[in-house]
Amino acid sequence: MYKLKFFVDFEKEEKWLVKMANDGYHLQNASFGYRFQKGEPEAATIKIDFRKFKKKEDFIDYCTMFEDSGWKHLAGTKSSGIQYFKKMNDTVDDEIFSDNHSKAARYKRYASMCFELAISYLPILLVFYLTDIIHFKALINPKELYFTPGLWDKEGVYFWFSFLFETPFALMRGLAWSFIPLAMIFYFFFGYRAKKLYLQKR
Structure with missing residues (x-):
């Protein structure tokens, strides 16, 4: 089963994933939405961290460290940032962070990534404008x-046939670039919310 949802608050996301597991839907993948596998209901404990890695070896060491501590890596890649873990047995502590500052720091890292992504779209927007892809007129x-x-x-009939035939192409020419400012707004908003959560929880 696939569900499209967006979270900034990791704790709310964790509670939602736990509820899904309680209903028998177990997280398989999380990339622009969530993919679940139907199974037996489970009283799972799921926690989220935010880490990006330049080297695959560092990511493997990171996942191995959690597994050795009793946490199974459910989803996330070395460059995705958001990492999902499930507690494997009852002898493990319910929290993956040693203190509140470490727990809050994931929001700071997430906010930095969002702001970087938003700013990275500015050169593309400028190129589109200079090459007349953006038609402000x-x-x-x-x-x-x-x-x-x-x-x-x-x-x-001749007008309506020509008009209706070209309209999809006209919309593509006029609106195809609009995903850039929309993506910038999206990332700036998520970055702002994550920064605010960091300041509240640190």
Whole structure:
């Protein structure tokens, strides 16, 4: 089963994943949404960390350290940042962090990544503007997005056929770039929320 949800608060995300496990849905993957496998209901303990690694060996050592401490790595990659762990037995402590500062620090790392991603889109937005991929004038006059010769002089069926045929292409030309500012807003918002949570929980 696949579910599309977005969290900034890791503790709320942990509680939701625990509830899903209690209902018999066990986390298999978490990448732009969550993929679960249906199974027996389980009173699981799931915790989340945020770590990115440059080397695969460091990521393997990180996962091995948790496994040796009684925590199974459920999802996450060396570059994904968010790492999911499940407690493997009752002899293990319910918390993966040694103190509140370490627990809060994951929000600081997450906020830094979000701000970096938001800023990284600025050069792309500038290139799109300089190469006329972004049509600001079309926001005022959408007719500029239509390239069919004499389109606006046609009448009746001929006009509607040409208009409807080209409209999908016009929308692509006029709106394809809009994912960039939307992504920037998305990452800035998540970064702001994560930074705020860090200040509250440290």
